[in-house]
Amino acid sequence: MIRAAVRQSVVSMRLYFRNPLAMSYGYLFPTIFLAAYWGLYRFDRVPLVRHMGELLTVTVLGGACFGLPTTLVSEREKGVWRRYRLLPVPVAALVGSTVAARYLLVVTAGLLQLALAMVIGMPAPQHPFDLWLAFTVVAFAFLGCGLVIAMMADTVPAVQALGQTIFLPMLIIGGIAVPIATLPDWAQHASAFFPGRYAVEALQACVTGAGIASAPFSVSALLVVGVAGCIAGAMMFRWDEHERWAARADRGWVIVALAAWAGVGIAAEFRGAVATPRAASNAPLASPTRQTDIVIESAAGSIQTLRATNAEVAAGARPTATPNTAAPSPANANAVSTFTGTHPSSWQAVSQADIDRDLAFDRLPPDGGIITPIAAAIQQPDPGTAEFVASVAAALPAWAPGSVADPVQRARNLLYVAAVPDLLQMDIERYVPAVIYARLQEQTARSDLIKILYWIALHPFDGDDRAVDEMASLGLPPASATNLDDVRARAAVYGVKLLGRLIGRIDTDTK
Amino acid sequence: MRGASLEIREGEIFGLLGPNGAGKTTLLECIVGLRVPDDGEITVAGLDARRRTRDVQQRLGVMLQSTALQDKITPREALQLFATFYRSAADPDQLLERFSLTDKANAMFETLSGGQRQRLALAIAFVNRPDVLLLDEPTAGLDAQSRRELREEIARFKKDGHTVLLTTHDVDEAERLCARVAIMDGGVIIATGDPRALTADSASMQSVSLTTKPPLDAALLVDIPGTLDVTSDGNTITFRTPDPRGTLRELTTRLEQSGTELLELHVQRATLEDVFLRLTGAENDR
Numbered sequence: 097m098i099r100a101a102v103r104q105s106v107v108s109m110r111l112y113f114r115n116p117l118a119m120s121y122g123y124l125f126p127t128i129f130l131a132a133y134w135g136l137y138r139f140d141r142v143p144l145v146r147h148m149g150e151l152l153t154v155t156v157l158g159g160a161c162f163g164l165p166t167t168l169v170s171e172r173e174k175g176v177w178r179r180y181r182l183l184p185v186p187v188a189a190l191v192g193s194t195v196a197a198r199y200l201l202v203v204t205a206g207l208l209q210l211a212l213a214m215v216i217g218m219p220a221p222q223h224p225f226d227l228w229l230a231f232t233v234v235a236f237a238f239l240g241c242g243l244v245i246a247m248m249a250d251t252v253p254a255v256q257a258l259g260q261t262i263f264l265p266m267l268i269i270g271g272i273a274v275p276i277a278t279l280p281d282w283a284q285h286a287s288a289f290f291p292g293r294y295a296v297e298a299l300q301a302c303v304t305g306a307g308i309a310s311a312p313f314s315v316s317a318l319l320v321v322g323v324a325g326c327i328a329g330a331m332m333f334r335w336d337e338h339e340r341w342a343a344r345a346d347r348g349w350v351i352v353a354l355a356a357w358a359g360v361g362i363a364a365e366f367r368g369a370v371a372t373p374r375a376a377s378n379a380p381l382a383s384p385t386r387q388t389d390i391v392i393e394s395a396a397g398s399i400q401t402l403r404a405t406n407a408e409v410a411a412g413a414r415p416t417a418t419p420n421t422a423a424p425s426p427a428n429a430n431a432v433s434t435f436t437g438t439h440p441s442s443w444q445a446v447s448q449a450d451i452d453r454d455l456a457f458d459r460l461p462p463d464g465g466i467i468t469p470i471a472a473a474i475q476q477p478d479p480g481t482a483e484f485v486a487s488v489a490a491a492l493p494a495w496a497p498g499s500v501a502d503p504v505q506r507a508r509n510l511l512y513v514a515a516v517p518d519l520l521q522m523d524i525e526r527y528v529p530a531v532i533y534a535r536l537q538e539q540t541a542r543s544d545l546i547k548i549l550y551w552i553a554l555h556p557f558d559g560d561d562r563a564v565d566e567m568a569s570l571g572l573p574p575a576s577a578t579n580l581d582d583v584r585a586r587a588a589v590y591g592v593k594l595l596g597r598l599i600g601r602i603d604t605d606t607k
Numbered sequence: 608m609r610g611a612s613l614e615i616r617e618g619e620i621f622g623l624l625g626p627n628g629a630g631k632t633t634l635l636e637c638i639v640g641l642r643v644p645d646d647g648e649i650t651v652a653g654l655d656a657r658r659r660t661r662d663v664q665q666r667l668g669v670m671l672q673s674t675a676l677q678d679k680i681t682p683r684e685a686l687q688l689f690a691t692f693y694r695s696a697a698d699p700d701q702l703l704e705r706f707s708l709t710d711k712a713n714a715m716f717e718t719l720s721g722g723q724r725q726r727l728a729l730a731i732a733f734v735n736r737p738d739v740l741l742l743d744e745p746t747a748g749l750d751a752q753s754r755r756e757l758r759e760e761i762a763r764f765k766k767d768g769h770t771v772l773l774t775t776h777d778v779d780e781a782e783r784l785c786a787r788v789a790i791m792d793g794g795v796i797i798a799t800g801d802p803r804a805l806t807a808d809s810a811s812m813q814s815v816s817l818t819t820k821p822p823l824d825a826a827l828l829v830d831i832p833g834t835l836d837v838t839s840d841g842n843t844i845t846f847r848t849p850d851p852r853g854t855l856r857e858l859t860t861r862l863e864q865s866g867t868e869l870l871e872l873h874v875q876r877a878t879l880e881d882v883f884l885r886l887t888g889a890e891n892d893r
Contacts, residue, residue, distance in 0.1 A: 103687070104688060107684055111679045114679040171677060184661045184693065
């Protein structure tokens, strides 16, 4: 029996690799999605790693909701399954081996997608084993859906039609192709009823988050959808194309499969975590392409501009990092700012007048936006995120770059810890700044910290940025795939935001 | 299907004969487990086919009417795959050779001709060294050469002491291959027996055709007792009679009296087709 099931899986996979159309569905389609995401986001420096959950979900969705039923239905149409029915083996072994083969194919497509993404610069997933587990759960959920589609459809075109009715809404309002945070409120609620949303959440938690354990609801939702789909598919199983709705109960089983989706959606609504924090805050979203000038033109006419988005910075020569930050290097001054005599020559010389003159706290990106978010006091992270944030906080005192002697470099390094999760759009991004703020205040006297944060805001490209690649002990991925200028720029913006809090220029309840 | 009852003896080739829609395939599907009959018993090789389906399937070789495989599978892969499903299996390479498929062993199913596909389907039916072979319209759609080869293979299987049940609407095939046949129509078995015994049935008539010079007047034959369906075509006249000996005796006397020369005489016993047509009522429709 096992030998037969293994042989059938092997044959299924061989046949798949001989079918150019199936291959293009399974491998080319996910690769095109990957290329599209890469093309879309690389100019905005939003890393691919943040979208692996969506990309992998598309891969599983294509293989399981289209690939599996297409194969099953086309074989049934030809009479292959009618012939299989005469074999002295249980139906579960035959269907199980076909599904197992499909699972392996989907895994290879996912691995290909990951490998390609890493070739073009994506850092390795944070939790590879968890990612495999989550991928398996997602595949289970969608293979269950695929089985139901296979039993409902008589012909391959019918599979395509049914598949599209699930695939397209899930892509658009299900949180796969369009980020949930950017969807209107009604669509965010609708997305809770599609398993695609949970697939993205579970996978993404393993790529950039705290692992599969941080997404228990998503994993449970996928398991419920998968179990319902597999049971309904098994109960509706038919060998022959003419046996559709042979049993009156078949329609009931379709309802069972759909009820699982509805049940998961309702449970999510009751749980109250359907709308994302970003949308819940109703804060205007800062466009990542907008130049954010938080350092204003000085009265003396010198132009000091911090470019939070880096088209111009990248175009100019990035200064060589120097460990000595006591004074701005001439190269740096040429690249991003021009100093004239009215400005302090060292961080120690910074005065309140300098801050008032040079920093525009009202031009900061909103705390509830995409760039440099900071959670409001009332905002509570979900347990997985909270755990991750706590682990970063716990590891911070022992993190060497956070304890270097030079107080400016030390502050820069700590601000990078806030900037990296922001750039990687990790779930912890809005909660880490508070940890950094506390750590900065612990280490540095308030009067010095004010001066240092001002100094960093005006000299974001000074100092060393090696710490960006030394965050493994904090549980953060290496951000080398991202542009280091971006990290420095975000760190500077966070510096100003924390400075605003320190001197009471930012009302944390409204910002 | 209503009240179908059949007994097929070990080692014989049994034919299920009937027009399209007679219920032959349905009966076969009940035996192999593709359909569940409302009532009744099915025993295969001493096993209750309705209760011990898996055991029966281990011993049955089945070739369905419209067997298809995946487009991209090769005959070798198909035989290797099917072989793994059974406790005892024949060597796929030997089957390829036996069914003249060695040249096509690695060709994709979609590239095989109709005859090659049928031979592969038969090879798959043999893959578990079956005791009983069930063949649904095995030669349908084949050219003459492939048909002959397939019939030889079926005859060989019988020679090896195995049992064959085949359905066909080809009377000639049933007559050539089968030791016994059952004729079905409208879901009912209307006759069962040795093809020769069926044709020798008293209700069957023999056909007589004679060529004379000068041509014979059909009116001369009409009053001979027992002659039916008299038709004439130039020098040849044809009729049917249940008593050819008596009819010919009378006819010879009349030919001598009229001085007509008898050039050719054929007497043909009733064929299975005649029996089939008479029993299934098709004759009346013509």
